Every structure is written in structure tokens, then in C-alpha cells.
Amino acid sequence: MLYELIDTGNSRSFPAAHALLEKAEGHADAVVIIGENAAQALQTLAVRERKTVVLIELGTEALGVHTGERRGKEGSNVLGFARFRLGSADPTNLVEVVRQPRTPDAAVAAAKEIFGAAGLQVSICGDFDGRILDRLVRPYFNAALRRLDEGLGSADDLDKTLELGLGYPEGPIKLLERTGLEHHYDLTKALYDALGDPAYAPARRARVAKQRESK
């Protein structure tokens, strides 16, 4: 499927060369908007309602912020997306595509086709805080950091248990150290503010890393 790319700069999903960027055409019925000013580009996009699909890169905000919402009946040809990325690590091959209750199936199918053709895996999710992965992993990361403080096991033994017992490629402590505890703080703090669920309250070690970063 042909698509046009609007790059507004400093994309967190596509910070470097990628097939998705290379395959874009000049003008097409589908549009992919990336970068930090994606919201502005969406608002000024001409004949946006006539496009098959408009894919807008999201930060941590909801898709509804860009499209508006209507009593659970919202949904259009505009879908949100973000390539999952942990802190300072490179983006993964996973793109979370955000749909709304009434998003046409054809628009979802077009999104899958565009990302799939660029070699990316797509998971579709509703317009929920934290989407799939942040919503799922942040409480687990916080629990691991808390349990390290409480002496459930050493950092190495906590990691080793999850690696050997469940086949995880990397235990939680090692992973958070590699990708930046302060980044975990930012993500989990935003979810804690949004959801009010104590499971997302930043663990002490993440808070310390954040405080040291801003020193």
C-alpha cells in the first residue's frame, strides 16, 4: 500500500533510517505522521477525511486527544501508533497501533499492511493509558525494584530466577539498568498519575535515579 510520510522531526519511534521511512511515496491515500509535532501536522492535513488511513505517532497521550471523543462512539480513519521502546534502548520491532471503538476495520487492516511491509510486528490495542506494554510491565518492574530493596533475593538472583525459570532474555534489574531507571520513573509516574493505582507508583530506586539525573 502506498503511503505518504510527514516527518515533523525527533521521532521517538523512528530515530534512524528504517524501511518504513524509505518505502514512503510523495503523495498517497495513506499518511504516516511521525515526530514531535505530529499533532500540528494532523490538524493541518488537507482532505484528511478522504484518506484510507492516517497514522499518527503518539507519545504517552491518548489518541482521543487528537481526534476528540463521542460517548464511546468515536472512531475514524485516524489511528495512533508508537513503536515500543524502553528508555534509552533502540526501538523494538513492535508497533502498538491504537484504535477507537468505531474505527473502521479497513483502516486497521491498512495500518497492519503498512507496518507489516516495513518488517514490523503490529499489536492492535484500544485507547487505554499505557497501551499494552507499559500498562503490563511497569507494575512488574516496580515490584522487582521494591523486592530488591526488601532483600527477597540479590539483584543477580532475581534476574537469574526469571531468566532460567521463565526464559526471559534479561531479568528486570539488568534490563532497567541497561535502559535507564530514570526513564522507567517517567513512564510509571505518568501512569500512576493517570490511573491512581499504587502498582504504578515509582519504586524508590527509580525515584533516586530520577533525582540524581536532575542534580
Next chain:
Amino acid sequence: MSEIKTVGVAGSGTMGAGIAIVAARAGFRTIVFDARADALERARQQTEGFFAKSVERGKLTVEQVTTIMGGLSGTTDIAALAACDIVVEAVFEDLKVKHAVCAQLNEVCPPHAIFASNTSTLSISEIASGSGRDERFVGMHFCLPAQLMKLVEMSPGLRTSGETFETAWDFCKALGQIPVRTKDNPGFILNYFLVPFNNDAIRMVEAGVAAPADIDCAVKTALGYPMGPLELLDLVGLDTHLLVAEALYASTHEPRAAVPPLVKRMIAAGQLGRKSGQGFYSYRGNAMFGG
């Protein structure tokens, strides 16, 4: 420090049989006790099947298996464990049942013998309190299937002596396993993290955040886990997950350990996972369909 030569395993269910394979394969004389003769027979057949495959795959020779099987015996008489230097109990996950078995073992085993519990969710200190030898009692939680998984979570109870823990730790390494040390906390490390994580994934399906296949795809692609949480739950069985999660919740009261209501609805509807042909996914033969 006493040397371990003879290993007892109490309970010949899936875990007990696996632990016995590990001990016998490592060269220990191994005696498996189970009051039910049919359970012993089933374990014997599974063990023979497992070693036959080890020979097929070139991991062991026929002669080695003959030697291993020669050192492995089963009994319905608990008194046969009198010869043991360590007994690993892998009986039903219920404190009263474990207390009853440990009390019997305490009668027949020599004073130097160490008792180890393979519990996954109960407290080592609590089980030890009914054993008559709480200083020579230790937690040794093997992973399923024990004969293939190297990890063992080892936990001292509140009264476990340092010498007992060290002896058990060395024994674990002599088995060819990899021990990690954890506190005597509900779920130790593995289940303490896994059960709430799986519950969170179920809650996401329940709330309509994403379909099971999308959640599993995200976890495998982005985090590199070998299985997504919902595939794993289908494999484990939702009935089994319910038992483990309820035990963990009862001892921690942590909200993430609480079983989401969807689990009981699925169990009521016969959607237990792979074994019933339907869980978060549908199974027809060996193929898996949709979310």
C-alpha cells in the same frame, strides 16, 4: 557436615517424579515414596519414557540408563525412607497434608536427615514447624518440568540452621541444578512475579485493552519472552492458575495477586486452556487459532 548419598522423594506426582529423575540421574540412590501404588506405577512409566527419549537424543547411553534405573526405586512404605540423608517432599500443596507427611517422615528418618520442601506457595517456616526438625528443614522449589529446568529456588525458614542450608545448597549443585537464594516469602521469586503479571494480562483482556493474541505478540516481540502470558496460562491451565493465585493472594493480600473474575467465568464455561481445547485461544488438534 553429613554427606548425602541417599535421596528420598515423598510424593510421585509430576513434580516428585521429575525430582526423582534429577536425583537418580546425578548418581544418588533415590527412593520414591507414595502411598498410592498406581501413582508410583505411573511415575515409573513416565520415568522410563523420559530416559528412553534421553537415549534417543544421544544424551545418555542404554548402559547409563540401566545404572540410573538400578539406583531408583519406588515404595508405598514410608519406613523405606529410613535410609535417606535428605528427603524432598512434593506432596499435595496443603499445609495439613505436608505436616502429616513430615511428621511421619520425622519418625522414620535418621536424626541427621534434612527435609526439603518443594512447595511453590506455602511458607517454609510454617511447613517446618510441623516437621519436628525445623532446624534441618529447607525450601527447595524446583521448576516444572524438574527434569529439564535447572533452576531451584532455595529458601531457609526462620529456624533453618546455616549448616543445613549449606548442605542443601551443595546437594542442589551436586544434582546438576542451579540454586538461587530467596527469602521465605509467598511465591518466592518466580511465582511472586509471574502470578501477578499473568493476572494483569488477564485484566487487560477483561477490560478490552487488547485481544490475547495482540498482548502475546507485543510481549514476545518487544521483550523477547518465549511465550506470551495468555499462551502460558492456556498451557498451565486456568484451574491451576486459580489455585496458585488464590494461595498467593491469601498470604499476601496484594491486589495484583487477586484472581480476576474472568478466570472463574472461563473455568465455569469449561475454558481451562489447552487441555480442554479452549482457553484464551481455541485449540483443534495441535493447531492454535485466533484470540
